[in-house]
Amino acid sequence: MSARRDTAHVDDADTGSADQRPSAALANAADGELRLFLEEICCELVRAHHVENDGSAPESIETIREVRLGAPGSFADIRVAPPAGAPYFVEVKWGYGVDETIERLARKYATNPDRTCQRLVVVTDHADGTARPALEATLRQRLCPTLAIEIWGDGEIRRRIEQSFGLRIETLSRGNIRAIRDSIIRAEWRTAFAGADDFLAPTLLWHFSSWTLRRLGRDGGLAPENVLRAGIYRDVAVVMADICAFSSYVRDTRDEALVRQSLTAFYSQARQAIVETGGMLDKFVGDEAIGLFGFPDRRPGYADDALRCARRLIDIGNSVSEHWQSRIDRVQKSRGVHIGIAIGDVSLMPLRAFSAAHHGFIGDALNMTARLMAAAGPSEVLVSNGFHQALSADSRKSFEPIAPVDGRNIGLIQCWRLPRTGNGSTAT
Structure with a gap:
């Protein structure tokens, strides 16, 4: 560099x-x-x-x-x-x-x-x-x-x-x-991408770390315009995290600038956690962050990378919500983030004709992850059985089985929980 x-x-x-x-x-x-x-x-x-x-x-x-x-x-x-x-x-x-x-x-x-x-x-x-x-x-x-x-x-x-x-x-x-x-x-x-046209630089460097792009581009021979190529991608791990009791925090915050400051902190820190652990930042939706691991290729250990990201997001969520709580009068019932992780196929869809920069993902893996995130408690990580099986043996030891989660239109989801420690972090 x-x-x-x-x-x-x-x-x-x-x-x-x-x-x-x-x-x-x-x-x-x-x-x-x-x-x-x-x-x-x-x-x-x-x-x-x-x-x-x-x-x-x-x-x-x-x-x-x-x-x-x-x-x-x-x-x-x-x-x-x-x-x-x-x-x-x-x-x-x-x-x-x-x-x-x-x-x-x-x-x-x-x-x-x-x-x-x-x-x-x-x-x-x-x-x-x-x-x-x-x-x-x-x-x-x-x-x-x-x-x-x-x-x-x-x-x-x-x-x-x-x-x-x-x-x-x-x-x-x-x-x-x-x-x-x-x-x-x-x-x-x-x-x-030494020597390549840089028209996609802001887009790709927002979604990926520079070393992930180097592995794909300079080392792997992938052209910048082909990194976000439309198609179906198999066995992608999806991580979703949202701030606990977000609506309550907003309702009880008189200073609009504090809401913006808290969300910007979450966005900045969550993005870094995702891309630095080898993932792709997909997008933010309100108070929710979405990251993908194993896209566009599945390098060894990518499921463990997704779990490593989730652990970082737990600390980030606790930091953001505790700082926010310290600036308002009414005590909030919960703090931190809910996290869900699932693995499956996703489709990358172009959002504009012939565009290499505007895209969106669809797929059951995203729906399942959203259901798990909604069922997770504060500072909890719920993962699908498929994701649990994709982890290394050492990582699987940290989890405990729980009752199936009702995924509504996608049925009952067999899942596992990463227990919390006394300080709100996850067990290692």
Whole structure:
């Protein structure tokens, strides 16, 4: 994922923000959406770093968002696990005051929640200003001494963007967000389909990870326009997750912006969970995320990948709903997500004549998955018997059989349940 150095130089001349300090430009939009963007970018930057410096394959580097920690309601923003070296945490605390940044981090890391992790990267808009020395000293005093603290600010993020993706920007401002995203898309497209026309780049890189596309394209010889080819695909695993009590949360939320922020967080984090575990993001329907595994080809272990994705979605759902609950008055009866998984045949249908970019799936596997998702309890995963049989022997051991689920027009469904642990995560 090395960068080409001839990419465009971007500044803020046309955004009206050239006279703002870098941190002020972003602090003016200090909301959840901005931090979500920085989380996405940080995942790309740490992955690129380990690819370039360690020679690691991109798919071997885990960047997991919203990882449950020991304390109730406590989640790490990002946990990075490179194949060469110890895992570490990344916390994006942009837009918070110094005192709030310290308190938020101290609640999570006064003790080390994961003894295998040896480092904490803090991304903050206070890194390049006069507040940095006091911030750094206080963090070293308040946080667990076994965690080495590394602080990234505007300058460090811009340096890494230029190094990995070839984009030089003068400030990390909102006016440069599109340029940053475009530079990442161009770099990932070159990795996947070197020399191919990039008209499908935004579409395919929304649905798939760059390394999945590389396996299909550069390694497998599949042209971009043939990745989403209409037809019947056998034995595809379908994962569906939706937010528990979503209508109740919306009804009891007075601030419309909070609804948007919560859904955007779920969309961003769920998409990453699906594509990074080897799946294809199909679409979002309201508060529901749909991912497909074993499409367009069935690589070994794809059923276990779908289960790995479901485990990540459990933590994401709990994080989103617990954050949402903390911002409203009325206590909600349930939190987390319901998840269903089934395996079967699906048909990819074109939604426009002669279009390689607009598509939709139909098939009994989708209907069965929807029935299982509806029957699942909070933070539960219900899977069809066929999917259970497709799992590895070790993965099957985690499940328990339950009474058949009424699938209405598709009949009774023989299924299995992945039990929950006391903290809302699934058993391993």
